[in-house]
Amino acid sequence: MPLSPVINASELLTLxxxxxxxxxxxxxxKARYDESHLSGALYIDLNTDLANINDFAIGGRHPLPPIEQxxxxxxxxxxxxxxxxxxxDDKNGSNAAARFWWMLKAVGHEKAQVxxxxxxxxxxxxxxxxxxxxxxxxxxxxxxxxxxxPLAYIDEVELASKTDxxxxxxxxxxxxxxxxxxxxxxxxxxIPGAINIPFTGNLDxxxxxxxxxxLKEKYSKALADAKPENVIVHCxxxxxxxxxxxxxxxxxxxxxxxxxxSWSEWSRNNKDMVLAK
Numbered sequence: 338m339p340l341s342p343v344i345n346a347s348e349l350l351t352l353x354x355x356x357x358x359x360x361x362x363x364x365x366x367k368a369r370y371d372e373s374h375l376s377g378a379l380y381i382d383l384n385t386d387l388a389n390i391n392d393f394a395i396g397g398r399h400p401l402p403p404i405e406q407x408x409x410x411x412x413x414x415x416x417x418x419x420x421x422x423x424x425x426d427d428k429n430g431s432n433a434a435a436r437f438w439w440m441l442k443a444v445g446h447e448k449a450q451v452x453x454x455x456x457x458x459x460x461x462x463x464x465x466x467x468x469x470x471x472x473x474x475x476x477x478x479x480x481x482x483x484x485x486x487p488l489a490y491i492d493e494v495e496l497a498s499k500t501d502x503x504x505x506x507x508x509x510x511x512x513x514x515x516x517x518x519x520x521x522x523x524x525x526x527x528i529p530g531a532i533n534i535p536f537t538g539n540l541d542x543x544x545x546x547x548x549x550x551x552l553k554e555k556y557s558k559a560l561a562d563a564k565p566e567n568v569i570v571h572c573x574x575x576x577x578x579x580x581x582x583x584x585x586x587x588x589x590x591x592x593x594x595x596x597x598x599s600w601s602e603w604s605r606n607n608k609d610m611v612l613a614k
Contacts, residue, residue, distance in 0.1 A: 342586045343546055344450040346458040357421040362433035376465040379414055383433040386410050397602035398574035404483060411479035425452035429544040431536055435579035443486040454545045489569040489594040498530045504563050505531040506570045508581050521573055524604040526611045534559055536577050539584040552588035568593035574601045
């Protein structure tokens with residue numbers, strides 16, 4: 338039976354520490370990690386380990402790193418093809434945990450899971466915490482030569498915005514999609530033709546994923562059963578979009594295309610956009 342992409346905190350408690358590599362992917366929270374984190378966790382940095390930040394107009398705020406660089410990063414963290422990697426963050430898995438999960442799946446890694454409910458869920462079930470930084474037995478670069486999950490680039494998204502051949506999904510909150518607010522990027526609005534499915538709707542009132550059956554019904558209906566190759570998912574910078582991809586995988590649906598550049602790239606390229614009224 339395939340490994341679920343989501344693991345509950347109670348399941349994590351049953352594993353012994355030598356059975357998995359635990360990763361804290363809380364974006365911008367290195368200081369919090371240094372103070373306190375789940376016992377045995379290694380810290381991975383969204384900006385330096387999971388992205389290759391340069392010109393926001395080319396690839397957005399969190400473009401993917403070169404595949405060779407990511408292969409070296411995985412080796413640095415002691416991750417090889419047999420590793421069972423469990424990832425958490427402090428945003429219910431909706432931030433860099435989902436991004437790292439997608440990147441692992443995109444290099445063909447089989448055993449990758451995101452902790453349901455993240456850091457807080459683990460604390461509630463009594464998973465130990467400390468401030469110790471584990472030693473890492475570095476390994477050779479991960480054997481991969483290309484990203485193996487589907488990606489969309491700005492030219493394809495532009496074409497999709499002018500036709501009815503593909504569905505563009507924006508997972509940002511409704512106010513950002515509607516152009517009522519924009520706390521990060523230069524311009525408020527959304528890509529023409531996009532539909533809004535906020536990623537926060539994947540979670541219940543306790544910050545846990547809805548059941549796979551509910552998520553499957555939700556996305557099958559919202560996407561009108563469109564083929565995965567005809568669905569492009571984006572957010573602000575290609576990070577929280579991965580939460581939708583994770584939710585779909587959890588629901589046993591095929592993972593659609595990720596537009597990594599997202600709104601941060603689109604809005605800096607004089608592309609058409611729907612602005613705030």
